[in-house]
Amino acid sequence: MRSTHMISRAVQLPSEIRMLRQQVRDFLNAERAAGTILGRPDSWLTGWDPGFTRRLAERGWVGMALPREYGGSGRGNLERYVVIEELLAAGAPVSAHWVADRQAGPSILRHGTEEQRRRFLPRIAAGQCFFSIGMSEQHSGSDLASVRTRAERTGNGWRLTGTKMWTGGAHVNDYAIVLARTDESADRHAGLSQFIVDLRDPRIRVEPIRLLSGEHTFNYVHLEAVELADDALLGHAGDGWQQVTGELALERSGPERFLSTLPLLIALVAELRRGACSPEQHARVGRLTARLASIRQLSLSVAAALEAGRPADVQAALVKDLGTRFEGELINEAREILPVAARFDATRGSYPELLATAILHSPGYTLRGGTNEILRGIITRGLEASR
Template sequence: MNAQALALGAVAGLPDGLRELRVRVRRFLEDEIAAGGFAPEVDAWMSGVDPAFSGRLAGRGWVGMTIPVAYGGHGRTALERYVVTEELLAAGAPVAAHWIADRQIAPSILRNGTEQQKHRYLPQIARAQSFFAIGMSEPDSGSDLASVRTRAVEVEDGWRLTGTKVWTSVAHLATAVVVLARTDDAGDRHAGLSQFIVDLPHPAVTIRPIITIDGAHHFNEVVLDDAVIPASGLLGRRGDGWRQVTAELGNERSGPERILSTLPLLREWARPENLGDDPVAHAELGRLVSRLVALRRLSLSVAERLAEGESPAVAAALVKDLGTEFEGDVVDAVRRHVAPDPGGRGLAAMLAKAVLHVPAFTLRGGASEILRSIVAKELSS
């Protein structure tokens, strides 16, 4: 198993008509790397923030692919988007700037938004001119979204939002943040939640950086201090936030990024000059690739169900949990054969970054314990 074979293995399982698209994306990425446009990185969809690169992708129609043409998108299929996404992840491309807007905010606005919201935000997302953050997690709440304490009170001119969100990705460069807040008290914790689009910058919204262990600034704390937004900022129906968020999490948890964050590391290790003749290393690589193939089929099946308008929350949780475990195992396997070196180059430097990022894999998109409880509840019902 060499690096080229590992890359070509991603072609299997999709219609032949998508091969041409895959080849075009792959050649574009190869040209970008050769020209110094970016250097392949692990976990680049979370930490690789490059608005200019996002703009170049948008110029080729590879952002907002599934947004209807009527709303400034390209009207492509979910499978076409899946192919482009796989190639971007496999190359370790810096897509974090537009990722959230393209992956889950655009579908959410299409499902729940008003015509005004669709015409205002969707064309900008497709042009990579509008970047979104998501205000879900809060201090002391974590993955338990039903316990959010951020409040939204209806006022004469719209809504007044008060509360704090943490681990809010790319909020420091976002042009808007979608905030989950409690609008009504109810006996059921999942009731009385609503979503709001808060345009940024906002005079009553403070964004403070959260620096990760590798010294990078990707996460943020977002403080809403009686931030008043217009009535048009309500996304979907009042009190329907839990259903809307659950649907969004299906997009967030099941995509190929949940199994391919460490693929650039796996491909680099698979190069003959790095893998060598060690039979143990070859056996470990084979086991990892076989798991990757199975996980990819599961992820793809969820993508197909989402494209049909379903909300496969349990299957999405399963993809995320199994994918998280797989990606951690990739790093552990490489580490058994290679010494990480943050000051080095190539495989050793890539491994050093991966080692620092692995702990976050078990938290983002929902902690592993929460995901397993979702699956267990479904199996026991």
């Protein structure tokens, strides 16, 4: 089977995972009772709560797929999938550890030196070390091979200069894995490398990019001749493109690509239950649920492929395209199923407030993680290659 072959076999989760799912639900119920803010759309992006992260880590639910020797739980991708699925469905505040758990940790495990693994992975698994993504730039979003940030060799390491854009959490996180050009003479893919950069370096200036809601999640990150030691290089010089490609499969395929607005759907159902739900409303909610189930199955298939060590970049792109379009369409459907004025100033957690939050976040759904238009090109090329 070629690496681009589309996975079609339905994935059945092992029965023992049901116990894990119930444990997570019990934990979330306790958090609700304690007053932790839950039930938010886009919680994996904007719900930054280090305390919540540490409580997850105490239960072994951060860094789940990392080996025990590096502080992880040594569990599989499917077990991790169940945990994050429940967290997203609850709208839990998980953004503090999200990037570190999803891609920075696995990337350091795969490409890092032993010293880097010992330094970062136990702290990630303990919920004490948070990462941002330093890939995108102005005019270099989905086309990452065109990045202009430069890393030049110095006597003692590297000098990093450039500006990253849409860097989520850079104002509160500890580190970023930054993609930079290290060889001007190589072709646009071969001359790239990745670096682990301390975001508290005084030569780094973080400038906020606010969402339509006014929330501060994204940033410009200005790297002003940042001096890095040799041990900041992740992997080998020139291997950055291959490393980034592997990370993007993790970034694009997870349930966050179709569950960002699930709390809104849950709130919609709750509102309909309070009144008389018409047959048409019932049918439209059913169609949304069916679409959600089919995208979830595709996403689970990617998790199973990663568990088996198979590449799944094409399938991940498909999950991201279908899932993020669903997220936006769910909002439009909700507005038609239950015509209620969206109000960002309404009581926090009320249906009008959740609807307004989802609407204001919606422009980013199909953009972040690579625009859907670019991803469709990846999907098309993958399908052609699998013939």
